[in-house]
Amino acid sequence: MSLTLEDISFSYGTQDESTAASVLFEHLDLEIADGEKVLVLGQSGQGKSTLCSIVSLLAPQYTSGRLSGRILHDGVEHGDAHDILDFFSLVPQNPSDWFLTGTAEDEVALPLEALGTGHEQMASRVWRELEAWGLERYHDTPLGELSGGERKRVALACALVTRPRLCVYDESFDDLDARWKARLREVIATGPGSALVTSCRFLDEFDGLFDSIWRISDGRLERIGQEEARKADAFTFTPPRPMRTGCLEVHGLSFHRPGFDLSVPSFHVAAGEVVCLTGPNGSGKSTFARLVCALELKASGDITIDGVRQSDGDLMRRVGYVFQNPDHQIFLPTVRDELMSCLDHLAIGRGEKREKVDRTAELFALDPDENACLMSYGRRKRLQCAIYHLLERPYYILDEIEAALPASDGAHMVELLSSRGAGIIVISHDKAFARRIASRSYTIEEGVMHEVQ
């Protein structure tokens, strides 16, 4: 299956007729030959997800905007996304909002039902795909109860169950642990169909995988080589300077829910230190973060800050937790609304609050009047960090901050949040990124956390 994008221009619509529309692409061309594997790299907000929507025939129908140019699948123009289901699949960047049913099994079966696949064949293909992505034991689990990586695997199973001849993977390597990243690489490399993969950074798994690599920047696509792509991802990181003494310590922490146990014999992060936490999808990294912020009820154990045992209320107000999915933390219409809401409790004047908000927005390269709901996934992650920067917490947990952000941006977020001497726990699947920024690291294996020596 070949894909041709001919003279594509796209601009986001504005509600105000008198205001000029924001141009995202201008006269963009891309050709993907039958069986070709293509990587599109780009910073957050450069239009990678919009490009995926255009290729999927979802834009501009479901995104306000104007599109011109031609999208040809095997030389043929199609009208609607449902018409190309026979040969095309999309793995969305943030699959949670795209699920239409309650369980992985039903979700994976949905496209086969639409294609009119016979029941026996459908059952065997659904189970084969669930097994391929390690989801058999979760087949009946409500999707809302799965971890971010598990949800991403459901989306992959859902897209690949129809055996598409062209598949678009929108930042699909993010949220996956090393095992599933390797699995996805194998699927793309050995699959007979064409593949378009988008990413904000060049991962080790991409090495030698693609026939061509493109960089999207300022509305244009530019072909680059692998070495150039790798070099573009280089970043510098200034480790934080300890500005105060103190430590967040965890002793004998345990948590239990049906089918899941987590035990943390000992953990600590000092003020001004960056510590990394790794582990497979679903191992309990986010659960640990929620326990440290008192968002989950621990079965046993102590959490102390500077040697003092903390109540649940104190933990919530002293540990800033940047969630893995920004959609679970950003709810207000504009960047300014979100940032202002952090200053509600401060006894300072409105002018001073506004000044603080503007300064923080500038520091995190955000437009205060931008619509927070329409920003790219990566920019929403930056907004989450900006919110906590305003709150000035002594400790932060950054859950997969590197996902959907270039490594340099992820490292910059850590620098900004640690600039006042905060201790930082970075939860990550990117071991290379973690090695660069963290002084120590912990991992979770078979439900038990331990320090990596």
Place this chain on the structure above:
Amino acid sequence: MKSSSYVAGNGIYHRFDARAKGVFTVLMIVVFFLMPDLASLYALVAAVLVLAALEIGPAKMCADIAMIAPMIAVMFIFMPLGSRNGDPLVCIASFTLVTRQALDGFLTVTGRFVGISMVCSLMMQTTRGYEVMAALSWFRLPESASVVISLAMRFIPDMAVTFRQIRESQRLRLPDPQAVNVRRRPFASIFPTLVSMIVSALRTIPVSAAAIDLRGYGRRNPRTRYRRLESGGLRLAIHFLFAFLVPAVLTAVALMTA
């Protein structure tokens, strides 16, 4: 974080066929309106609550009642005051606060409300989502209506999860107790949470529409069904018999004893 209305179990109502359970639920709603007096109405409500406690557990049953309690409180405040005619029950000087008829009306509406809510909750909490969809498909529900119900079943439990996430997110933004220049205010206001929830719900609309298109809804070829209920036979016939018989017997007994 629980995001589904289904409560796992192996009780008799859990094993009751989803099609027969659907019919039983509809007929029971009708029965609540046929009860001739308060005694029989509340006896029926009590029977439904016992069934709920056995099937989903007393704690979950109480949680369900707690969810509808604010509505009952609103009815309690406004219904007796709204009806001015009848025999005075509570008076302040010459002003009649509550009449017997108003109190009867309140108790009747409340009994029906609790009973119907519990019967419907019990249907959703003892039946998996795909069984509900398969049952509706068996009753020849049109495809478009099926999508709407499927989405409702996916998103309504999600609303509770979103509500909790917003509250958590807001709690995590409270000021450090040791910080200076801070106004101490209780974390109680529900209004910002509701506004955020509406914004969050509106944001999912275009994505859900795109997902419906992407998953092939709207194609011309006939769809097939992954989930199918057992063809039925004698077992289904017996379940349907019970689904019709139980409401009929309850109504007859109530009318005869009235």
